[in-house]
Amino acid sequence: MGTILKTGLGLWMSLVLVGAFCYAPTAVGLRELSRIIYFHVPAAWVAVLAYGVAMVEGVYYLRRRDLRFDAKSSAAVELGTLFALLATITGALFARETWGVYWNWDPRQTTIVALFFIYLAYFSLRGTLADAHRRARLSAVYVVFAFSVVPFLVFILPRAYVTLHPSPLLNTGGRVDMNPQMLLVFLAALAGFTGIFAWMHNLRWRAEVLLGGDGDGD
Amino acid sequence: MNYSSIWTAAVILQKDVKTELRSRHGVSILILFGVTATMVISFALGIPDIDEAVAAALLWIILFFLSVAGLGYSFLREEEQMTMDGLLMAASVEGVYLGKVLFNLMLLLVAQGAVLPLFILVFNLQIGPWARFLAAMFFGSCGLSVACTLVAALVSRTGAKGPMLAVLAFPILFPLLIAASADTAAALLGAAGEGLQVLVLYPGVVGAFALMLVKFIWEE
Amino acid sequence: MILDDVGHGYDRGFLFRSLKADLQPGSIAVITGSNGTGKTTLLRILAGLLTPREGRVTYCNGKGSLPISSVRPRLGFVTPAISLYPDLTARENVLLACALRGLRGTLDVGSWLDRLGLSGRENDLVGSFSLGMRQRLKYACLFAYSPEVLLLDEPCSHLDEEGRRIVADLVLQYRGEGVVVIATNDPREVQWGELLINLDSCGHPTKGR
Numbered sequence: 001m002g003t004i005l006k007t008g009l010g011l012w013m014s015l016v017l018v019g020a021f022c023y024a025p026t027a028v029g030l031r032e033l034s035r036i037i038y039f040h041v042p043a044a045w046v047a048v049l050a051y052g053v054a055m056v057e058g059v060y061y062l063r064r065r066d067l068r069f070d071a072k073s074s075a076a077v078e079l080g081t082l083f084a085l086l087a088t089i090t091g092a093l094f095a096r097e098t099w100g101v102y103w104n105w106d107p108r109q110t111t112i113v114a115l116f117f118i119y120l121a122y123f124s125l126r127g128t129l130a131d132a133h134r135r136a137r138l139s140a141v142y143v144v145f146a147f148s149v150v151p152f153l154v155f156i157l158p159r160a161y162v163t164l165h166p167s168p169l170l171n172t173g174g175r176v177d178m179n180p181q182m183l184l185v186f187l188a189a190l191a192g193f194t195g196i197f198a199w200m201h202n203l204r205w206r207a208e209v210l211l212g213g214d215g216d217g218d
Numbered sequence: 219m220n221y222s223s224i225w226t227a228a229v230i231l232q233k234d235v236k237t238e239l240r241s242r243h244g245v246s247i248l249i250l251f252g253v254t255a256t257m258v259i260s261f262a263l264g265i266p267d268i269d270e271a272v273a274a275a276l277l278w279i280i281l282f283f284l285s286v287a288g289l290g291y292s293f294l295r296e297e298e299q300m301t302m303d304g305l306l307m308a309a310s311v312e313g314v315y316l317g318k319v320l321f322n323l324m325l326l327l328v329a330q331g332a333v334l335p336l337f338i339l340v341f342n343l344q345i346g347p348w349a350r351f352l353a354a355m356f357f358g359s360c361g362l363s364v365a366c367t368l369v370a371a372l373v374s375r376t377g378a379k380g381p382m383l384a385v386l387a388f389p390i391l392f393p394l395l396i397a398a399s400a401d402t403a404a405a406l407l408g409a410a411g412e413g414l415q416v417l418v419l420y421p422g423v424v425g426a427f428a429l430m431l432v433k434f435i436w437e438e
Numbered sequence: 439m440i441l442d443d444v445g446h447g448y449d450r451g452f453l454f455r456s457l458k459a460d461l462q463p464g465s466i467a468v469i470t471g472s473n474g475t476g477k478t479t480l481l482r483i484l485a486g487l488l489t490p491r492e493g494r495v496t497y498c499n500g501k502g503s504l505p506i507s508s509v510r511p512r513l514g515f516v517t518p519a520i521s522l523y524p525d526l527t528a529r530e531n532v533l534l535a536c537a538l539r540g541l542r543g544t545l546d547v548g549s550w551l552d553r554l555g556l557s558g559r560e561n562d563l564v565g566s567f568s569l570g571m572r573q574r575l576k577y578a579c580l581f582a583y584s585p586e587v588l589l590l591d592e593p594c595s596h597l598d599e600e601g602r603r604i605v606a607d608l609v610l611q612y613r614g615e616g617v618v619v620i621a622t623n624d625p626r627e628v629q630w631g632e633l634l635i636n637l638d639s640c641g642h643p644t645k646g647r
Binding site: 222225226229230233236237240241299300301303304305306307308309310436437438 | 530
């Protein structure tokens with residue numbers, strides 16, 4: 001079963017790669033540059049999804065006090081950091097080519113930086129705690145507490161400042177600015193990245209449980 | 219949150235104010251930090267007139283570091299003096315948290331009473347509408363206190379000292395600091411700004427999360 | 439009033455397991471055991487500051503079990519791990535312990551300080567007190583809010599002969615009013631107990647005395 005899923009995921013991502021570079025047409029005005037959305041947007045989506053997973057598993061830990069939830073939560077943060085890094089780099093490259101600068105504090109760039117800081121702070125907090133249960137509890141509290149700033153980052157701050165960021169899916173009119181071929185590849189890429197995240201997350205948290213033992217921490 | 223938590227908060231506030239008046243540890247750290255930072259910046263820049271946006275950003279950077287330097291003591295001292303368990307035995311955690319939030323807010327406002335006039339004087343600032351400027355300072359301080367107090371409680375349980383509070387509080391305070399410096403800049407220019415609604419909402423939203431979570435911090 | 443179900447362990451392995459005891463008001467239980475066998479840990483569990491790894495502690499009144507958060511303020515816990523505020527006076531410390539529990543108004547603070555031999559020092563900062571005086575003051579804080587359960591960890595540490603006598607009198611006099619649990623290795627204090635929990639023998643209670 002696992003082998004079929006893994007092989008399927010590999011094939012799926014190969015198709016996404018081929019589709020992104022050969023099948024999908026380029027967008028008007030952006031030319032070849034538009035192909036970055038098949039990698040940048042899914043990476044950013046996974047970075048946010050990872051935070052959501054970390055938060056939900058944190059809540060589960062606080063309720064059940066099972067260290068497996070803590071392993072899931074911290075594994076999600078580790079992967080979230082990786083994908084946030086990928087999204088930031090691809091985003092900066094796109095910004096350089098279209099707006100002329102790598103960085104201009106666009107609200108979306110601000111949001112991803114805020115996410116980064118939350119992730120880094122989370123690791124420093126874990127680093128100071130030796131007892132496995134206390135570490136699990138306090139990092140769960142922190143990751144849930146950090147969720148309180150999400151409404152400000154996502155809804156309130158971006159509205160107060162203008163953005164140049166293209167909004168391919170979630171724009172105000174609710175319409176989709178992509179032709180069917182582009183949309184197909186884009187959605188396939190989203191699904192593929194989510195699958196990769198699920199697979200890596202599953203490996204990582206189980207490894208963490210094995211490394212951590214049961215309740216003894218490191 | 220109920221009536222007894224508010225009573226506890228009042229008792230804790232009264233106790234902390236009494237101890238603070240006897241030792242003046244907390245308030246002197248905050249004021250010294252604020253005054254030193256203001257003087258150093260002013261000296262380094264060498265010019266009295268700076269852009270309003272720059273002045274507002276500098277002011278909030280000072281207030282951020284002043285908070286993380288001074289507000290951590292609220293729980294750290296209870297932990298070091300081994301009095302925290304006594305409080306937990308006697309009263310609700312939410313009440314203790316709320317009392318510390320009020321005390322920290324008071325510390326911040328007193329410190330600002332000393333730092334703000336100096337800052338305005340040194341940088342030769344013309345305040346647009348005073349009410350808007352002071353509202354930004356007040357609600358911004360509420361946000362700083364609400365967030366820093368919860369993080370201070372977390373840090374007091376880690377055994378880590380010093381910069382840990384800054385590292386953990388910064389991501390939480392990030393939107394507040396952006397909105398506060400934007401709104402303060404608008405107030406200095408006498409322009410309309412949208413920052414104030416964030417400043418008013420922030421303590422409410424973050425405070426609600428904190429009250430929900432604070433009981434887990436001491437639950438061994 | 440307090441019903442102790444099953445017991446607990448620590449980080450690596452267990453300190454003690456399967457502790458069972460039913461403590462009724464009017465009785466004194468004594469926990470003994472060499473250093474590191476978990477006397478203080480057990481008291482922290484009884485105080486609700488620590489959740490046991492296995493089993494649970496239940497507090498009951500006549501009608502049913504009570505949540506620990508509502509019971510905690512009515513427990514009196516004296517332990518070297520909980521200190522008084524050095525920047526407050528003796529009287530202020532006692533008043534604070536009462537105020538946090540919602541008590542105020544005509545409190546008989548003076549007479550409790552008096553009974554513990556602290557009269558004359560009630561307005562001095564606790565920071566200037568000796569360890570023995572602080573230990574006495576802890577009892578003044580405790581009895582001033584009339585707790586329903588006493589949890590005493592090394593009840594007479596730092597106390598002189600006179601202090602020991604005062605505390606012994608107070609505890610034995612209190613016996614009729616509620617449950618008393620004492621963690622100690624001092625043979626004189628062990629004598630107070632009707633129920634003996636020896637953590638050296640893995641914690642199965644025996645009838646003592």
